[in-house]
Amino acid sequence: MKVFSQKVQIAAAIDKLKAKQLTIGLVPTMGALHQGHLALVKSALNENDVVVVSIFVNPTQFDNNDDLEKYPRTLEGDVALLKTVSENQILVYAPTVEDIYEGHTVSQSFDFDGLEFEMEGKFRTGHFDGVGTVVKRFFEIVKPHRAYFGEKDFQQLAIIKKLVEKHRIPVKIIGCPIHRETNGLAMSSRNTRLKPEYKKAAPFIYKTLKTAKEKFGTKSASKITEWVEKEFANHNLLKLEYFIIADTKTLKPVKRKSKKSVYRAFIAVYADDIRLIDNIALN
Known part of the structure; x- marks a missing residue:
């Protein structure tokens, strides 16, 4: 399984795949992968020739620095888990903060027609500007045909659909059902x-x-x-x-x-x- 840490590398690999008329799916994650993520990857593999899984703990969507520091980072385990799904059809993009933000780690400001001010937006200042910034960046780098997001973050899903609509980004956004543990707890x-x-x-x-x-x-x-x-x-x-x-x-x-x-x-x-x-x- 190929793991890329630089946007120039992953972009070049995708260009070669697209030259062969292959379709690209994207599953953006912050790592610490679990069966819920794998369900997204499997959905993406069903509808695309190759799937890019991004693994990036995005600093601009955290309003709590302690939460950012404690967020689990398990790249080696994540790659091993992805290999159980497919060795050849998955590319991993695990960039550094520098690779994504180029020394300027701040969010772009977005207008999501008010969606950003409800629920999570009331409790997590600037969160959706951070989400919009990094997801837009991934869309620009990977240029996927389709991108997959879980409905557990339903507000985020709605905001990403709005992002694509307002910025006319040529990608189809697909929401996938919440994956639960046997006791009903939403996987996270x-x-x-x-x-x-x-x-x-x-x-x-x-x-x-x-x-x-x-x-x-x-x-x-x-x-x-x-x-x-x-x-x-x-x-x-x-x-x-x-x-x-x-x-x-x-x-x-x-x-x-x-x-x-x-x-x-x-x-x-x-x-x-x-x-x-x-x-x-x-x-």
Whole structure:
């Protein structure tokens, strides 16, 4: 498996593949790969001749320097895991910060039509400018035909679709279902940092989302939100940061349900100092 650390190298390799009329898929990751990432890679391999997996812990999307420092970096293990899927059809691009930012490690400013100010945007200053900057950079370097993102980061997926639309980037964005552990916990690289008691408690998040979905047929969004807040107030380990029922197009919290709209419930929870997010389709 070829691992590239410089954009000039990966760009040259892709040019050769495209000269052979081969299609390129891109799966952007921050590494510490798990089965959820592999599901994205497998989806990409089903629809493309070659898949580029980028592994890059992007400093500009972290508003917490401690979180950036603690984020797991496991390149050797990541490459070994990718080899279990395919040795020949996957290229790994693991750049340095210098290779991506060229000595100027700051975010570009974006206008995502307000999507960036909802949910995660309210709690993580500048996060989506960082995401937009690095994803746009990867699109420019790799020039993929298709790019794959998990629905666990549903807001990020919506923002990347908006990025592509507004900047007229010729790539098809494909959202893939949330991959879960057997206990229902949404797979995340952060899960590896959970202490045993928090790992045991964390499936409560998805259990609560499933019950919220059941209640959505008969209860108002505000009543469901009150119920979720009460459930977490009574939990001795997990601390709720937010629970929001939002329109999937605008990501704005719903005030009154409409049969014409599609809704999702979004949640962010602290398990000790580890921040976990999840969501579920409601209708």
